[in-house]
Amino acid sequence: MYPYLRYTKSVVDAVVANKKGQPLELDQVSEVTVRCSITDIDPMFEMNNGRVLTVYDIGRTDFIIRTGLAKQLLKQRWGMVVAGSTIQYRKRIRLFDKVTIKTQLVGMDERWLYLEHSMWVKGKPCSSVLLRTGVTAGGKVIETAKVLKVLGEKAWDTPTEPWIQDWIESDKTHRWPPMG
Template sequence: MHLLLRTLLLLVTSGRRPPLSLWGTSSLPLRVLPTDIDIAMHVNNGMYFSLMDLGRFDLMVRAGAWRRMRAKGWAPVVNLETITFRKSLTLWQRYTIESRIIGVDDRAIYFEQRMVASGEVYARAYIATRLVSATGPVSNEEIFAEVGMPPADLELPEFLHRWREESALPSTRRPAPHLW
């Protein structure tokens, strides 16, 4: 909710930026705002994921996928994510969010996203996403029929396959009792 206005503004302004292929790389220039920082005066660790949402929206809007998804009643959701921090982004610092799809499997579309300042990677994240409709998850076949097939050479790195398997929770159709 804290980025709702920024997200709505981005959905409008991204449509005015040069178009991209969904399989290309979005580079979204931003500046660290007071609402992004914590008591240590740097971007809060949880805020990185929220800001990275903006990068994925920029890519989807500029590729024309966002309009098609919304027309179908599809919504993006994050299924799994991990991040590694290298340096802190600080108040008023300029940076870009670099976003690209790096692979797909039978359950998710995977993004790599980077926070970059002065040509250096400050943080890198891998995010597994899905599209859902009112009736449940949208299949890759439906997605690709709408937005086009991924490039033939787009191959999900093996470590992300293992990450998904090792981190997965049970399906929502199976019990997941809370036991320590």
């Protein structure tokens, strides 16, 4: 089951943080803390790999609310889509572990926003995911320049790390549709 209560709490917390004058700039890192619960675990008493991706939704939502993007999504009647991902698991997250989710914008091109999420327990990284996300209007991904303009931001000038650029390039050669 989707963690609706935890998700709703994170939305309320992000809205309250903005009202308290704690918004984020696009180049800042969002941090949200959750606890691994009984509904998150698999038979090995660790967070299920599918649940990891679902819990990352909480971090992404905090980031888009606190940067002001969520407000513009509603105002402009836009949506947001995940169009690709790559994930690494390095350390198990056990039942009742306190987990910090960090989210940051790590790259941008004409069409896509690249977000990196990571989960940390006791100061140690457990997993990370790189996402290709896009803002949509009428079911189509719109240019990031338009998104930046409504956010009152100038062009993104932070260089994309080489490993991210390599992933972007390699994904262009990924076979689609998959072999059936």
